[in-house]
Amino acid sequence: MTDEPKTKVLQSWDDWNTIAEALARQGALERDDQVMFLAASVFRSIGLSATAGCIEEAARQIATISPGPERAPIP
Numbered sequence: 001m002t003d004e005p006k007t008k009v010l011q012s013w014d015d016w017n018t019i020a021e022a023l024a025r026q027g028a029l030e031r032d033d034q035v036m037f038l039a040a041s042v043f044r045s046i047g048l049s050a051t052a053g054c055i056e057e058a059a060r061q062i063a064t065i066s067p068g069p070e071r072a073p074i075p
Helices: 013-030 033-045 049-065
Strands: none
Touching: 013 033, 013 049, 033 049
16 A cells, blocks of 8 residues: 655646646736736746746736735835
């Protein structure tokens, strides 16, 4: 009998890409610039710098349109 791990290890590029896409989508839907910056960070870490740059620009636009009252706008 083998002990199977109870948690899945994210090993593939596709796993991280899927997570980054989901974060970007959710951040855009909720107009949450911090989630968008997190998505950009994940995209950058897997080598998609151009995509990360686009996501960061969208996050900056969201931050200037509707910054949360408890958060300072991101420069």
